[in-house]
Amino acid sequence: MEITVNGDAVTLDGPLTIARLLVEQEVKMPDMVSVEHNGKILDRAEFDKQQVRPGDTVEFLYFMGGGA
């Protein structure tokens, strides 16, 4: 199936959860990511349950605490 991750088209095998997508997309520090799924920010507890379907849009928003 094809989805959009951070603006890029990505082809994946079958439906999968957000948690699985984080692994497949090799997100090194999933604890440092907030996930927007089809425009909705997910709670961290939903990562294991939320299914990604063909045509979905997912954004990984990274925590960035630096500034000084």
Next chain:
Amino acid sequence: MNLTDEQLERYSRHIILEQVGATGQEKLLSGKVLIIGAGGLGAPAGLYLAAAGVGTIGVIDSDSVELSNLQRQVIHHTPDVGTPKVESAAAKMRAINPDVTVRTYFDRAGPDNLVALMSEYDFVIDGTDNFSSKYLINDAAWFARKPFSHAGILRFSGQLITVRPGQSACYRCLFPDPPEPGAVPSCSQAGVLGVLGGVIGTLQATEAIKYLLGEGELLTDALLTYDASGMEFRKVPVRRNPRCRLCGPSPTITVLEQQDQAVCDLSGSCNC
């Protein structure tokens, strides 16, 4: 307010702009911006806001200049090492533009002082370096109903968003839960490319100036991300989160408190 001959010359490149003009410049001169943190982000923001003639600039920071700051905090110079950052920053801003009144606060922004401080200003720039402060500023801005620019930089990346409390998505709408302390990489270990502060801090100053002018579209309901490696900017649309604990319809955060977690540096002293 009538601009003097000297001001007409100093701000001529602004005044000639259709979107600014003499009226806009007068708005800037009567504008008040608070910069929280005179570091990588606050340094360029302060320099450009002073040059632009923003009439009152407040700077709050409890640190003194260290040698390792100078790789990116361009408002501080080598002879300033050991000087409070607010004093060092104020001296440069006054030197750039004597029109500007700089108010310095050699203090930490905390739950006890932040709402009152913010309410003295029109717009706030978050130039802090840790999550605890970033959540605190977001929450204080909500209680003070004060627009602000959030930003973060790390390694080769940066991000920013402008928040108009009650009208656009807040930091907690995007990042509901602060990261676990153990998950947070140490800023001083992770490092940051010095120019990142210049790129992102200058964008924060741009938002402040647009807000004061009432011109253009603010970066609300969109997170702008910058990847210096691939030289790529992306604007990710976001929206208010109906489950937001702060600005949602059923808030659970009803008083301002500092969250004692997820500081930038695991050892507790961040010099990023």
